[in-house]
Structure formats: structure tokens, C-alpha cells
Amino acid sequence: MPGVVMIELSAVIVAMDKEVPRVLLVRADVSGNAGGDGQEGLPCGPFDPSGHRTLDEGLRRWVDQQTGLPLGYVEQLYTFGDRFRDPLERAGGPRPVSVGYLALVRKTEGKSLGEGVWNDWYRSFPWEDWRAGPPEIIDAVIAPGLAQWCERAASRPERQLRRERADLTFAFGDSSWDNERVLERYELLYEAGLVAETARDGATLSGDPRDQRPLPTGVPLIKDHRRILATAMGRLRAKIKYRPVIFELMPPSFTLLQLQRAVEALAGGRLHKQNFRRLVAHEGLVERTGQISAQTGGRPAELFRFSRGVVLKRPAPGVRLPVRVKPRRKSSRK
């Protein structure tokens, strides 16, 4: 019967752990994904049209079954249907179409998560964290790797195109870093053979023996799950700017610095403190609780809570980002 496929639902479940954005992963064998060799992947499972009333519901059921975690905020990301996304397909496996979701939860200490394990999301994307300045991996590995990839181009115009693309996505030359282009950067590295998935998926980009060495460019995930995670990161980074989704990740009350650290962790860059406070206060996103935090450190801060009232009046507020670190990088062209 033509047109019949299997739909897989996969979830990028994000929580904040202090200043670390974490993603829930499961060992591949748990979610029924063969061929992963014990590698990690996103919680996922097939959509069952007779049992699941909606796609969302199917997703929640699978996540609950694999991790015991009840999901709150859930948002559909993208549907991936390219051929050979799953390496098994080349060996005659079925053609899965997978619908990726982004879910935000508050991290609860100690609670058992079934087979789930929380992981720093920058573990798979070390080049995305600019909070301590430009990540070394860019200068050490990515820039030279991309420069070689540019040189490998067959023709001159193709070489030029590759350079422009590399400059644009990784902020070489006088382009500036756009923290939302997570997917573009991952796909560029994939095409350039600079992430482990390229070799695993069987592309033969060159006979260069250097391409066979294990790559230090972040921890790979099974199938195309790292691509789905990249999609989720980009979407979340975009969304915190115009919708108050950050509060889905925060405890009920928090200091303004905690809020700022959470935003910085997701956005992957530092913000200007005074302006950040002015923005969130001015937009009416938070309201004082009157309580004072009993923390270590300096002067005690007042605790705030999310002000639900905003959602009704204003069009679509989010946490604006008064970015401070605007570094210029040198070109990959030399």
C-alpha cells in the first residue's frame, strides 16, 4: 500500500540545572533503537494512530513510559523525513518519518527518571557556549576543518559559496555570531565531515585518513537525534526573546540574577546585568514576592515570581537580550 509509513515521535526535554541547560537522554536500547551500540538518544517511540488521540498525546505517553516524567509545556518542532536519516535504512530497514518536539520541565532533584539521564546540552554542541568567550574548539578544530573543506571544493565558485556559508554561520570574517543558527552550524559541520555522524552515516567525503580519526566535536547521538536537538536549541533560543517560556524552566520564585543566568545559559552568551533587570522589570514580566533569598554570596536579593498578568495585556513579551559579548572572529580564509 503506497503512502504508508511509520511515524516516530521524539522529544527534546529541557530543564535548567543551576546554570547548565540539560537534556533528557536515554540509552538507545531502551527506546527500542537497535544499532545504537549503547549510544544515547532522545526519548522516542512510534505514533499509534489507534491508541493516540493526538501526536502530542502519543509523545507524552512514550516519555512517561521511558522516563516517568510528566510533561508540561510541549511544542512541535519539525518533521524529519529525509531518506537514510537512520543508518539502518541502507541495510533495508524501514523508512521512518519522525516528528520532533521540544518540552520544558522544571528539574526535580533526586526523582527517578526510569532510563532517562540528564545531560548538559553543550556536551553535544561545545561550540555553542560563548558565555566564557569564544569556545577554543572553534579556533582549534572547526575553523581549520572548515577551511580545508572550502579548499576541497571542486570549482572556484563552489569554493566561494562554501567560504561565504562558513563565514556566515560561524561568524568568521566580519559576520557576527547569531546564537539561533544552531541547526545551520550543525548541518555545515555534518556536510564538512567534522562531526562523527558524517562517517557513521556512510558518506565518503574524501579519502583523507584524517577523516577517519575520532572527532572532538561534541558527543554524537543515535540516528539524527543530534540534528533534532540542534533544531530544539535554535527554536528555544529564538523563543525566549518573544514569549515568556523561560519561566517554564524556573522555580516558582527566583532572584533576578538566577533568571539572568538561566537566560544566559540557554542563549549561550553573557548579558548586561543592569539592563537585563531594567528590561524584565519594565516589561512587567516579573513581580516582587516581598521575600528575600537566603543565599551565599553578597547582598541578599529579592525573590520574584512570573507575573501572569502580562500575557493578557501586551502582545507577546519575552526576555529581551541586551547582549554584551559581541566578539569579532578572524576569518577562516587566513
Place this chain on the structure above:
Amino acid sequence: MPGVVMIELSAVIVAMDKEVPRVLLVRADVSGNAGGDGQEGLPCGPFDPSGHRTLDEGLRRWVDQQTGLPLGYVEQLYTFGDRFRDPLERAGGPRPVSVGYLALVRKTEGKSLGEGVWNDWYRSFPWEDWRAGPPEIIDAVIAPGLAQWCERAASRPERQLRRERADLTFAFGDSSWDNERVLERYELLYEAGLVAETARDGATLSGDPRDQRPLPTGVPLIKDHRRILATAMGRLRAKIKYRPVIFELMPPSFTLLQLQRAVEALAGGRLHKQNFRRLVAHEGLVERTGQISAQTGGRPAELFRFSRGVVLKRPAPGVRLPVRVKPRRKSSRK
């Protein structure tokens, strides 16, 4: 076999015709959609995993087959999988999951489109066009209809929730009109029984005989295609603000007023002329061609073209909207 479903690909194909945004529709029988009674719907067809390398490719093939139109810019919108989206499903039909796409093309005069017909997209969403001020249908039909829907709520808190939702989405009270919330508005009207699809899909919201009358709230489409169209409108309205997608719809050269009219037509509101020019000029989105348009009207305008250079340097420019018409509406609560 569990988890096996049929995937349908549907396309919202948009083109500009002077100052009218048009969407390509086909008669339902053409796209193999029974039960439409000759109603119109989006070009669509089943995804074939053995024949189609990617979802995009499948979509392009279906559109080409039904309308002969080659697609340029294509973007995935959303995957719809709720039960009973297709009325036939209640009668034992299969469970379709449909992936909606947005495509932008330049309208070519006279060219045959197979079974396709261009339609003003406001024909199905008359309340979305604010270019000539607040549409009458809002005061005449929607506001009173929603007020009744609020009153029908079972409990007081539920009634309050309905009022807040109506005020927020339709800019009653002191909320302001957000032109991107096309989907939210359509879904509200659907739930309130104010569009033809509610009755057709078999929901019985009340025994009120007024609910049986044909509704003047825009032309319905088959299945959930009007919902997909609403998703596309919202996405496109959002996207023109931060990516230069508007130029996919423009001829190679155009006057600034033509550009402004196109943006206004999509955004559904008027813009301030001088500020609009300053913005597009200042952002470096366009460059002069040196040529002068030979039009009727007043002083001849200079012709501009899209400046591809911007894409390389700046992060992600789009056409900002210096909105002029910011009307306040009265509340539905009375």
C-alpha cells in the same frame, strides 16, 4: 502493524497579485479528496516513502502534478495529527497525518495552472484585513458571536477565561491587534461555532437554531485546510519581519511603493510611507537599479532590486513594520 499511518503533504502556495495576496486552491475531487462536494482545498497528496527521497520532494511532485507549478521557496509549517481532522474519519475512514508547507512563488500571468485557481487569501479570513480599518465583520458578526459564546460558558471562571481569550486574540478591550495570531483567531472561531467547519465536523455546541444558519465568516475549505492556511498566514506575517522572504514574491525590480503595498497586503495593515522607505533603505535590503518606472499616477519612482549582499553580512534582516494603524477596539463584554 502498529504505528503505521498515511502521511499527506499539503501546500499553501502564496503569490502576490498587485495588492492581493493569493493562495492556490484546487477543487477537492482533483486532489483525490472525496467528500468535499466540489469544495476547494489546498493542493495535496500522500507521501510515498519509496518514491520520494524527502518530504519536500514529495510535495513538489504533487504540486507539479496538480497545478504544473514549479516551487521555489518552500518551508515546512507544522504536522497535524489530531483525530477527526477529516470528517470522513468518523465514518471509519483512515487516520491521516498531514504535513503542511508554505511555498512562495512569483505569479505569472496567463500561465495555465492545471486544476489550480488563485484565490484572495482574505476570502477565507475577512477579519484579517485591516488595511481599510477594522473589518466590519468583526463588529457585525464576530464580536456578538463571541460574546454569546462567553455567556454560554458553564461556570463563572470558565466564562472569565473565555472573555480573556476573546479579548486577547481579537483585540477587544485594551488589547492590541497582533497580526500574527491568525491561527489563534481561527481556532477560537472554530470552538465558538462561528465558522462553517464547526458544524460540518459534527460538533454540537448548542441546540440554538441560529447555529444552523450558514455563517458569513469566510469561505470554508475541505478538511482542516483552512487551519493549515491560517498557520501559513501567521508564519508568513511573522517571517517577513526578520527574513527577506518578501522578495520571493516580488518581480526582479520594483518601486518602493510596490514593495510597501505587498508587505501591507500580507501584514493586513497600513504602514507609514516615509519610515518604511527609511527602514528598507537603511537596512540595505534593496539597491537602486538606476531605472525609472513608467507608471501612471504621479512622479515616476525609481526601480529597486533586492540586494543579495545583506544576507552575508547582517544577521537576519527582514522588512520591519512601522505600523501606523493601531486601533483600539471596544470590548465584547459590553
Place this chain on the structure above:
DNA sequence: CTATATATGCTCAAAGTTAGTATAAGTTTC
């Protein structure tokens, strides 16, 4: 020639943003 329509350059004030300084109120170290 006059009225009218459109194009385009320029100004001006209000509002918002960036990047600071200054000071207050705690904790940690010695």
C-alpha cells in the same frame, strides 16, 4: 496653468538602548 497624485529628502521629538558610575548590604578571609 491648476489641481492632484506620487516620490523623496529632511527634521524633530519621544522612546528605547548601551554602557557606565555610585552606593547599599550582605559573606568570607585573615
Place this chain on the structure above:
DNA sequence: GAAACTTATACTAACTTTGAGCATATATAG
């Protein structure tokens, strides 16, 4: 207990962006 450090919060000066309008240029219609 004083010094050093950390964090919170108020305030300000310089700059940029935005909204709204005026003025003038160049066409067509009559």
C-alpha cells in the same frame, strides 16, 4: 573586627531607533 569580595539596586549620560510630520520634486488630468 577590618579588609576584601560578592551581589543588589539606583541613577545617568551618550547614543540609536522610531513615529509623525513638513517640504519639495516631478509626473498626469483637465
